[in-house]
Amino acid sequence: MSAFPKAAYMGHSEGWHLIYPVEWTDRDTVAVPLLGTADFSSARGKALFHYRQGLLSKVEAPVLPEEALALLKSELGEQASSQIVRTLPNPDDEQARYYAVSLADMGSYLIVLDHDKVMRLGTGNPLVWTSDGQIVVWHSTEGNSVSLASLE
Known part of the structure; x- marks a missing residue:
């Protein structure tokens, strides 16, 4: 049997419970x-x-490459780089052309490098890429932003 006295790896607060994926x-x-x-x-x-x-x-976690970051800044302004909460590259894209990003208080975006495009996905968080190259985004039906603790 194993025992780890300080097993928590993330801070917790009174009255606020997060579900951590494992x-x-x-x-x-x-x-x-x-x-x-x-x-x-x-x-x-x-x-x-x-x-x-x-x-x-x-x-x-994965980071946005310089080329994709420059494209994002050109579309949304310099503040976009400091607002990145999560970067989700398409794992099946061998040429590293597709990235979904979540920006604090700005929503989520799809960056397509080979077409120099930045497309708004909405207010939800990108969750996962499907096997056929589609991005799944979690949108709140209440119109609120959703906090996400994820495994990259």
Whole structure:
């Protein structure tokens, strides 16, 4: 049996409960989302925990390449770069042409590099790319923005 006295890896607050996704990467290791900690320079990523050994590693979330960032800034202004909350590249795109991004208080956008296009997806958060190259976006039916703790 394993015991980890300080098993929490993310801050919690009174009265506010988040559901954290987890993913078993193999029989012994679980991946959990990681949001900016003092010893992790990236704002987002994931931590890998072995159920007997504890923390194995921390992995940074994908970042928007310079070419895509420049295109985003040209469409939305310089402030767009400081508003990026999440970058979701299409994992099946070998030429790295398609990126979905979520911007704080600005909604989500699709960046298509080979056509120099930035298209607004709406107010929801991009969740995942489908096997046929479509992006799934979570929109709130109440018109509110949705906070998302995800595994990149």
